[in-house]
Amino acid sequence: MENDFKCLSYTFREGPVQDIPSVGREIKKFIDRKNIESHVFIQTCNRAEAYFFSNSLENSIPDKAILREGKEALNHLLEVTAGVDSLIVGETEILSQVREAFKNSVRKNQIGPKLKGVFDWALEFGKKVRRETEISTGKVSVASIGLDHAQDILKEFTGKKAIIIGAGKIGTTAARFLKDAGIGSIFVANRTYERAVELSKEVGGESYRLSRFPELLPEVEIIICATSAPHYILTEDKIPELSEKKVLLDLSVPTNV
Numbered sequence: 001m002e003n004d005f006k007c008l009s010y011t012f013r014e015g016p017v018q019d020i021p022s023v024g025r026e027i028k029k030f031i032d033r034k035n036i037e038s039h040v041f042i043q044t045c046n047r048a049e050a051y052f053f054s055n056s057l058e059n060s061i062p063d064k065a066i067l068r069e070g071k072e073a074l075n076h077l078l079e080v081t082a083g084v085d086s087l088i089v090g091e092t093e094i095l096s097q098v099r100e101a102f103k104n105s106v107r108k109n110q111i112g113p114k115l116k117g118v119f120d121w122a123l124e125f126g127k128k129v130r131r132e133t134e135i136s137t138g139k140v141s142v143a144s145i146g147l148d149h150a151q152d153i154l155k156e157f158t159g160k161k162a163i164i165i166g167a168g169k170i171g172t173t174a175a176r177f178l179k180d181a182g183i184g185s186i187f188v189a190n191r192t193y194e195r196a197v198e199l200s201k202e203v204g205g206e207s208y209r210l211s212r213f214p215e216l217l218p219e220v221e222i223i224i225c226a227t228s229a230p231h232y233i234l235t236e237d238k239i240p241e242l243s244e245k246k247v248l249l250d251l252s253v254p255t256n257v
Contacts, residue, residue, distance in 0.1 A: 004053050005118070007073035009066045011047040012087055018254040019064065021230065024048030026062035038112035040119060042080075042101040044094065045170070045253040046087050051077060053114060074118070081126030088142055093169070095126045143173040143226075143251055150222055150247045151181065161220040163187040165213050165234065166227035167199040170251045174224050179203040187220065189213040191227075214238045217246070226251040233257070 008030065010023040024043045027050050031039055039052035051073070061067050068076050079085040086094050102119045105111040111119075151157055162178055164171045167190040178186055186205030190196035193209050200207035208216065210233075217223060217239060223246050225234050233256040234248075250257040 003070040004055050005051075005070055005073050006054050006057065007049060007051050007068040007076055008061060009047065009049040009068065009076065010064050011049070011085070013085075014066055015064060017046060020046070020048050021254065023062065023064050027065055030060075030062050030065075037110060038115050039110060040101050040105045040115065042098055044097050047080075049080075051115065051118070053112075074122075077118070077122045078125055081122045082129040083126070088145065090130075091142075092130070095123070095130070098126070099123055143170055144177055146249045146251060147174060147177050147181070150249060153247055154221060157181045157183040159184045160222060161185040161187070162222035162224060163189060163213060163216050163220045164199075164224045164226060165189050165210070165256075166225065166252065167192075167195045168226065168228060171224070171226035172199055172202075174226060174249075174251065175199055175203045175205065178222075179205075183222075185220075187213075187216050189216070191229075214240060221246060223248045224251060225249070225256045227256050228252065229256055230254065231256075 008027050010020060010027070020043070027048055028041060031041065031050050031052070034054070034057070036052045036054060039050050042049045057067065076085065081095055081098055083090045083092070083094055102123065106116070154160060157178065160183055162183055162185070164175050164186065167188055171188070175186055175188065186200070186203050187208060188196045188200040188205050189208040189210050189212060191210045193207065196207040196209070223234070225248070227233055229252070233252070248257065
């Protein structure tokens with residue numbers, strides 16, 4: 001692999017995940033400033049990365065970002081698509097997230113043939129690793145592992161109630177897990193009420209507007225915060241006096257509690 005293949009990256013390994021959105025914005029600004037038309041930009045809960053070809057970047061890369069070049073950049077991309085570089089090794093979402101970022105570049109005509117060839121190969125490699133190994137068996141998401149711990153604390157989910165604040169991908173994963181685990185009731189609160197209705201119908205729960213979640217907290221044993229808001233959602237002033245302990249999982253990025 002030529003040394004002009006580059007990866008600008010900031011992940012959970014480099015620092016707090018709360019910094020990913022801001023570092024991601026700086027990486028995108030850098031790409032625009034350098035007029036790098038052919039690139040793939042990936043941003044998830046645990047990483048912000050740009051892949052591209054360039055002869056020289058001088059010494060102007062964004063603060064906190066890591067620059068990888070040549071074989072190191074390629075190996076990193078392969079580790080990402082294989083799920084090896086994930087917070088939960090073997091997690092399956094990253095492959096679809098990389099694929100969607102790649103397709104987004106194709107749709108915008110922001111990818112040249114050389115970079116397209118690299119990503120075609122890397123995506124196929126990620127599929128092959130999952131097909132021929134057991135890397136993606138067992139619990140392979142932060143939500144499922146967190147809820148396993150919640151079940152250990154509560155002993156069982158039968159008859160218990162849970163509220164999920166946020167109906168995006170992570171909130172949906174949590175809701176489906178709770179339904180399969182036999183939870184008694186699921187309340188879904190979301191900024192876009194229609195999405196709360198959709199998810200609650202899927203899992204047999206109840207839907208609420210986001211503003212109503214504080215009044216539901218005394219009724220539940222499990223509180224799951226899973227939004228992508230850039231500010232705190234669950235603050236001390238929004239938590240009423242509780243008569244019993246609750247299990248609280250903050251699955252948001254950045255932190256919302």
